[in-house]
Amino acid sequence: MTMHMQIDRKLTEFPRIRLMTEVTPVERMNRMSDRLGIDLWLKRDDLTGLSFGGNKTRQLEFYFGEALHQKADTVLITGAVQSNFVRTAAAAAARLGMTSVLQLEERVPGMGPAYYRSGNVLLAQILGAEHMHFPVGEDEVGADNALHDHAARLRAEGRTPYVIHLGVDHPPLGALGYVQGGAELADQMAEFDVAVVPSGSGATHGGFLTGLRLSGHGAQVYGICVRRDQTQQKARMEKVLGKLAALMGFDPALVKEDIHVWDGALAPGYGQIGDRTRTALELMARTEGIFLDPVYTAKTFAGLLGLLDSGAIRKGQKVVMLHTGGLPALFGYQDQLEPT
Incomplete structure (x- = not known):
């Protein structure tokens, strides 16, 4: 039995209704890889199927x-x-x-x-x-x-x-979906060095990290802060992962030492488009023809670029970025995104 099958068996203990269309693809960004000097892939959770998709x-x-x-x-x-x-x-x-x-x-x-x-x-x-x-x-x-x-x-x-619930004191049922999502990626790509994901409520980041670790995958996972600074977000992730471990019955030490967050693309704040965010959004669109949303995925890609600039991500590494969708929000930001 594969680790993914064991995770799936554990998840059957929780009520679930299928809303996903199918397993989402992993796609290489050829031109962006050449431009950045890394082997860049997107996990396309913008293609989950229901209502414009998304994580x-x-x-x-x-x-x-x-x-x-x-x-x-x-x-x-x-x-x-x-x-x-x-x-x-x-x-x-x-x-x-x-x-x-x-x-x-x-x-x-x-x-x-x-x-x-x-x-x-x-x-x-x-x-x-x-x-x-x-x-x-x-x-x-x-x-x-x-x-x-x-x-x-x-x-x-x-x-x-x-x-x-939105608050962090409730059981993170939604994170279970990304335990499965992390295991899904581990099955799709046995080897990669770094994963980059948005980190807001903590459900996607925490579940994704847990799914990879329970699958035996040791890739570094960076959560890019989209709502709070990295000190606040790290504390939140510790709570989320503790509650997720209790929910699923595993040792939280498996994941708590692996919390890495970066807030260099957060400014000027949640849902606001800073220079890094706009640059990242336009770069992906003009290099790969793929849209990112201004609240989550553009900040996530801006974070990836920042980690590359700082040396946390090294040239030549194989990097997977989670594309969490959210594209309808682009139209709510028309005033900020129109060319000046």
Whole structure:
């Protein structure tokens, strides 16, 4: 039995509903590899299939599995205005005949009308999602509590709600999707030196690292900070990995010493386009014809470039970057991305 099969067997202990189209491909970036002097590959999780794809599909397989296990008819979730997570949750709910309630938080200051009307906002409206507003952008506990308050009102109406939590103190069910994703990559590529992934909530980064390590793969994994500085993010990752280890029943020491985060592309903040982000986004588009989103993947690629400049990634190494999708958000950033 392969390590991947053993991981799959462990994951069958958790309720899960299949939302992925198929195993996502790994694709070599030939021109970018020549340009950067590394052997660069993308793990194409922008091609997960559901509702413009993206990494959240993997996570939602386990959240919706648990929701259906609890016989829920309504799912509540919170995120930024242009959140890919809430858009994909609305699509999953539609596919499964459930109602979705999306709480949109004010995380990104100074945005124009397109940010509030286009991209993921428009798609969620087409999907028929119900919407709530949360005026604070950096209060995960408050945002989760607001969802629970609304869930209580729904129960009083006879509905059966399920809350997908944002806060780090809850079991990271979504990370299970990336345990499977990391194992999937280990099966696809037996040898590579470095993986570069976005690091926000910690579910994708933590699950991916865990999946590789449980598969026996020792590649260095760098999480590129998209929301917090590296001191805050490292502390968050320790919590996420501790809870994931408890959830799956493995020794957290297997992964906790391998937390590497980098925040050099974070400025000027979450969901905001700095010079590094814009340069990375345009470089990938103009070199490989592949779009990156301004919130996660462009910052991730900017991080990869920064790690290469610093020598943390060395010339000639084989590097895999996780492309987490999120492309509808591009249209919400039209004002910032139009040529000046």
